[in-house]
Amino acid sequence: MILLAIGVVLLGVFALRFRQERRRFSNGVLLLLGLLCVGGELVGSGTEGVGAELLFFFALAMSPLLVLVLAGLLMVNGVVMLRREGMRVANLLSLGLGVALLVPYVLLVVAVTAEWFVLGALLLAVVLVASYLGFVLAAFLLYSLVYGWVTRTDNALAIVVHGSGLLGDRVPPLLASRLDRARGIWQVDRAHGPSPLLVTSGGKGSDEKVAESTAMAAYLVEHGVPADEILQEDRSTTTRENLVFSRQLLARQGIDSRILLVTSNFHVLRTALLARSVGIDAQAVGAPTARYYLPSALLREYVGILFEHKVLNAVMCALMAAFPVFLAIYGVTQ
Template sequence: MLLVVGLVLLGVFLLRFRKDRRRLSNGVFLLLGLAFTGVWLIGSGAKGDLPVVLAGLLVLLSPLLVLVLAGLLIVNGGQMIRREGLRVANLLPLGLGVALLVPYVLLGVAIFTRDIWVVVILASVTMAVSYIGFLFASFLLYSLFYGSLPYRPGMDAIVVHGAGLIGARVPPLLASRLDRAIEVYRAELAAGRTPLLIASGGKGSDEAVSEAAAMAGYLIEHGVPADSVVLEDRSTTTRENLLYTKQLLGERGESTRMVLVTSNFHILRTAILARRLDLDAEVTGARTAFYYLPSAILREFAAVVIAYKWINVIACLALTALPVLALVLTRDMPHHYGD
């Protein structure tokens, strides 16, 4: 039965992926399909009491793994603050690491006080954390899958998203995006196409020139013909990058089929946003420094959760209400263990 459920879920994933690969729900079906199929594989190859032993080990190791993850996030948060400065975005790994410790603190209080309401609060928090954790696992898995897909030539425009300047200088993060855009441009040339290369990004208050101008200079210096480079220098967000680029291409009478070039941690959210804006676009990513990835991925995930905030709020409220509802339905239960 587990195998049937797993294969059905994977089949749904493949159908939805063929229709449109830019959906977060694809990751949900992929994760569930792999989970059911994996459990079936473990169970089918096990003999005797091994499945029970494996399940027991999983139960025992899960809390330890969460504690290890919390410790790694706290360490990474400290590293981000040292390297990038004390900013809200850089506090995300540290904050999540501390948040993962909250259920264990509540569990300790519940054991110490033996109060059933503390247990209910713990269960409610755990339900919400588990839901967010499942979404994050789906997001991370599908981001890795989407990012590993090979680039398919056939685009009319290559759009490079800005990532901030240091004065007028292109920093490493933005340079990696531009280098990836040049690779894509050359792949299109090899396929017999001559796409436009659009540098997209406005001017920040601490920047000497617009991101688009600095990016265009970098592209031309690295061998891209000047007449193939177009500037979009008004945008300040990813959403504006996409909308202004679509408008720019429409004004030029060009096809709006495009590939969006960004950092690897940013590809899935960009793809989801492009789909929501009804753009004919795919996304490819450039590599990012490893130390920067945890914080960046968490920011991307938080932005996706906020984008679908009402669905997630309703789901969390429903799940956190379940333990309270269970206690109300069994209100004759004693308020302290052992009574």
């Protein structure tokens, strides 16, 4: 019952914080911790004695197999990404992670030739660091889903569409999906009240013939949006700049709230977190993404989340890895 009580308290704190400000990554951590505590209590209450021991043993035995399956799936996805999207560093992420997940198994083979304390320390360090990183990933994926489900799209004063790159001067499918999502929201809001302003946000890349915002605006006009209801922000090269420059553009129109940010579904949570960090009163919604593209895209977002809190994450990983090493050293000296 203690675990259940802790879980209920954590979920209650999550609900309060979510109501106050949903654009916090810590909300996802509280939600996952609360669900794990409640779930652990429910599972424990239904499995007594040997049943609980068998459940633990089954989970322990299945973990290496699940990691191997995940590694295989990531490597297959990485190959698909390289074939469809070309040889770029970002497209190597899922392939690289799949290979990285196999490293502990290679280390295990090496470690079995050493003394037991070396093997134990090595495996425990790997497991603890991987568990921490896995927890953060699970919190990110869970809260991305929750945030995407609850964000409302009605009653916006402005809709900012974030660029994602052009093919020369053409809008590629990923960006077209964002524009179509924004146009759909604009049409619904327009039918029930004043039309929100549409902001196309994106500068000109070195391999692009025109600024993204120009091509995006042309796409919207071709699909029925009046040109005088579109503002173009043509200076940004990053998501943070998308937000800052779009805010400046909208401020000149007297708009500083009820702003909706449209990006791809994998990018929604991080966009919302960035909006909060730069002081924009805005929520984010996502557009559909091709399934083959999602694993690599989500991993990039996850890495971005880790990097934005790099000091905290580095300290946590160092502590996790140092603990079993300390135990091994202590054992040798005894």
